[in-house]
Amino acid sequence: MTGYMSGFGNTFETEALPGALPVGRNSPQKCNYGLYAEQLSGTPFTAPQSSNQRSWLYRIRPTVRHTGRFEKIDKGAIRTAPTREDTELPIGQMRWSPVPMPQDKQTFVTGLRTITIAGDVDSQNGMASHLLFVTQSMEREHFFNADGEMLIVAEHGKIRFRTEFGVIEIEPGEICVIPRGVMFRVELVDGPVRAYVCENYGGGFILPDRGPIGANCLANPRDFLAPVAAYEDVEGPHTLYVKWGGDLFKTEVSQSPLDVVAWHGNYYPYKYDLRRFSPVGAIMFDHPDPSIFTVLTSPSETPGTANVDFVIFPERWLVAENTFRPPWYHRNIMSEFMGLIYGVYDAKPEGFVAGGFSLHNQMLPHGPDTDAFEHASNSELKPVRLSNTLAFMFETRFRQRVTQYAAALDTLQENYIDCWSGLKKHFDPNRREPK
Numbered sequence: 320m321t322g323y324m325s326g327f328g329n330t331f332e333t334e335a336l337p338g339a340l341p342v343g344r345n346s347p348q349k350c351n352y353g354l355y356a357e358q359l360s361g362t363p364f365t366a367p368q369s370s371n372q373r374s375w376l377y378r379i380r381p382t383v384r385h386t387g388r389f390e391k392i393d394k395g396a397i398r399t400a401p402t403r404e405d406t407e408l409p410i411g412q413m414r415w416s417p418v419p420m421p422q423d424k425q426t427f428v429t430g431l432r433t434i435t436i437a438g439d440v441d442s443q444n445g446m447a448s449h450l451l452f453v454t455q456s457m458e459r460e461h462f463f464n465a466d467g468e469m470l471i472v473a474e475h476g477k478i479r480f481r482t483e484f485g486v487i488e489i490e491p492g493e494i495c496v497i498p499r500g501v502m503f504r505v506e507l508v509d510g511p512v513r514a515y516v517c518e519n520y521g522g523g524f525i526l527p528d529r530g531p532i533g534a535n536c537l538a539n540p541r542d543f544l545a546p547v548a549a550y551e552d553v554e555g556p557h558t559l560y561v562k563w564g565g566d567l568f569k570t571e572v573s574q575s576p577l578d579v580v581a582w583h584g585n586y587y588p589y590k591y592d593l594r595r596f597s598p599v600g601a602i603m604f605d606h607p608d609p610s611i612f613t614v615l616t617s618p619s620e621t622p623g624t625a626n627v628d629f630v631i632f633p634e635r636w637l638v639a640e641n642t643f644r645p646p647w648y649h650r651n652i653m654s655e656f657m658g659l660i661y662g663v664y665d666a667k668p669e670g671f672v673a674g675g676f677s678l679h680n681q682m683l684p685h686g687p688d689t690d691a692f693e694h695a696s697n698s699e700l701k702p703v704r705l706s707n708t709l710a711f712m713f714e715t716r717f718r719q720r721v722t723q724y725a726a727a728l729d730t731l732q733e734n735y736i737d738c739w740s741g742l743k744k745h746f747d748p749n750r751r752e753p754k
């Protein structure tokens with residue numbers, strides 16, 4: 320069964336068989352249908368009520384039966400902070416063209432390629448950005464990530480996540496968030512998949528406060544969708560892969576671990592359609608900070624200083640008067656990994672293409688390229704609709720270290736910085752603009 324329940328951070332209850340959820344208690348002496356009760360804690364037991372996350376799962380076997388002895392295996396191109404790979408790559412603004420879809424068979428586990436790593440997984444700070452290529456569905460294989468929550472940004476092809484909690488499908492324009500520890504497998508729906516992944520080592524993503532914007536707009540809670548319970552009762556050899564402490568392990572078991580008949584709680588995977596985001600922006604003049612486009616944030620202990628923010632640049636109207644409308648020139652204490660899901664990004668009309676990505680690391684200057692500057696400085700400021708465009712940013716307080724894999728990609732644009740070389744000196748002590 321597939322289906323979704325609407326709301327962000329809600330406590331849900333869902334059962335695939337009637338009466339599978341115990342009434343008024345979590346752990347009765349015997350559960351209906353002979354199920355085992357199991358708790359999955361996403362925050363410490365003692366986290367404040369407002370941020371406490373846990374779910375109760377009623378399953379055919381407890382998860383200890385879905386794990387045997389673990390064996391450490393090759394982690395492929397997956398990297399985890401604070402690993403330091405000597406890339407010989409000097410600091411600098413970086414941009415990559417899209418990496419073509421591999422021709423060989425790649426699953427969600429083998430198809431993850433880490434581009435940047437930031438912070439320190441052991442202290443639950445920081446993040447990684449990955450590319451994901453899937454050319455083959457996982458069969459009798461599952462995965463969970465103990466190192467972080469995974470936010471998957473579909474860029475090419477539809478993706479199906481069969482999770483302990485139920486089934487989630489996304490297409491380009493949508494995201495899926497899988498919390499730390501949740502078991503799942505990934506299937507193709509109608510062809511190969513390319514996606515971006517933010518692995519968040521810190522506290523789980525929440526909706527940002529809206530401040531004076533009030534109770535509505537930006538990402539509205541009702542547009543987040545959690546799956547209804549769906550279970551498999553499948554015997555036979557299965558492999559479970561686990562990412563733990565930057566390493567990859569596997570364990571062999573004799574049944575599918577997706578055997579949850581019912582669950583309740585507030586720790587679960589969910590999806591969101593980025594096209595439902597209701598942007599709020601400048602309706603008179605000036606270019607506001609891009610934080611107005613924050614979809615989800617993983618806060619750190621320092622107020623206003625995100626472990627990582629997930630920000631989008633969606634379709635919208637530009638109407639500001641007497642304003643340089645694209646992003647301003649910028650140096651940032653936060654580091655910015657950007658990707659493009661479709662269309663054209665207004666600061667980079669050339670060279671930043673769907674499936675590509677850029678990295679403007681801590682304090683490294685960036686901003687509109689020469690064409691964007693000339694156009695924005697001289698075009699008539701009538702209302703302009705930015706249509707068919709969707710870019711995003713993973714913005715973290717930590718430096719993002721580039722992996723060897725990313726440094727060696729032949730899609731790394733050697734001449735990226737030349738996009739600014741045409742910015743001429745316009746200074747003239749006698750030149751004043753009309754008011």
Ligand SMILES: O=C(O)Cc1cc(O)ccc1O
Nearest residue numbers: 608609646647649655666685
């Ligand atoms: O393109 C970027 O670098 C992202 C970005 C967008 C924006 O509107 C303002 C600042 C900023 O860093």
Ligand SMILES: [Fe+2]
Nearest residue numbers: 649655679685
């Ligand atoms: Fe920026």
